[in-house]
Amino acid sequence: MTVCCGVQVPAPDFDLALTLDSGQTFHWESLGKGFVGAIDQRAVYVVQRGDSLEIDGAPAKVVARYFSLDHPLAEICAALPNDPAMMAASVFCRGLRIMRQPKWECLATFITSSMKQVAHIRQISRTLRERFGTRRSLGNTHLYSYPLPEVLADLEESDLRHCALGYRAKNLLATARMIASEEMDLELLAKLPDDALRAALCALPGVGLKVANCVMLFAYERLRAFPIDVWVERVLREKYFPRRRKFRPGELQKFSAQYFGAHGGYAQQYLFHHARKTTPRRLSVRDR
DNA sequence: CTCCAGGGATGAT
DNA sequence: ATCATCCATGGA
16 A cells, blocks of 8 residues: 555544444445545545544545535534433544535435445445446556446446346436436536425435435535434434334424434434444344 | 345325 | 335345
């Protein structure tokens, strides 16, 4: 490993490894004492040394923006609800920041995330990058950028199915074609208020409420967005409504928006990551 | 082997 | 308006 870093980036209240392992992005890989990954089209190497990052492959400004080092994390955490579940999660996730990811890459990876474990989302991302992305080198290591919508748009559904996408192939292809044809402009959507943005994203094939909220949170800087997946729903039910059985559709969404408020996305990400990393794997039937 | 995963779209009550 | 079913795949 010969990547030598010259550039230092101040990064207080930041945990690089924790952030990269929190299920926001799915392609960074451990290398030496740091991580290699792509930031848009650039191959980047990042090492954390205490309260700063040592980086190679991209300007400090690009890296700082990607990892949202400008977010006032202390203020955000201080404003989170003061209940036991939230406190336990936020202590567990100290230094975890909500990233600013490229819009298409974020949208596409979450379209492929449906009913998939994080490990397999990573595998799908890797295969798509290696087959259809652009090779980028950094020192003696290399990686592949995420394939552009124009590239995927020219493929056949079978090409994507061969990347183990299953039924998600049709949705990814259809969405890529809408963007490549300029029927949909992801950058333009950034001007919309939350509700209109969510509605626009949900109009894309393979995008429902949960995926739309992930893209809003991880790529559109909408820190109110509160994606509810199976993990978060489990936490909400068990920790916030331990006696309830039935919920109206949207009832948990409504509660979360009201209860967690302006930084709900951070609350959600902390609850998600804490639950995913501390819930023991169910014992196999044979071992019980 | 079985169970489950950062769901969404569709059609039946 | 809710509920059921189907959709593919592989890690644990």
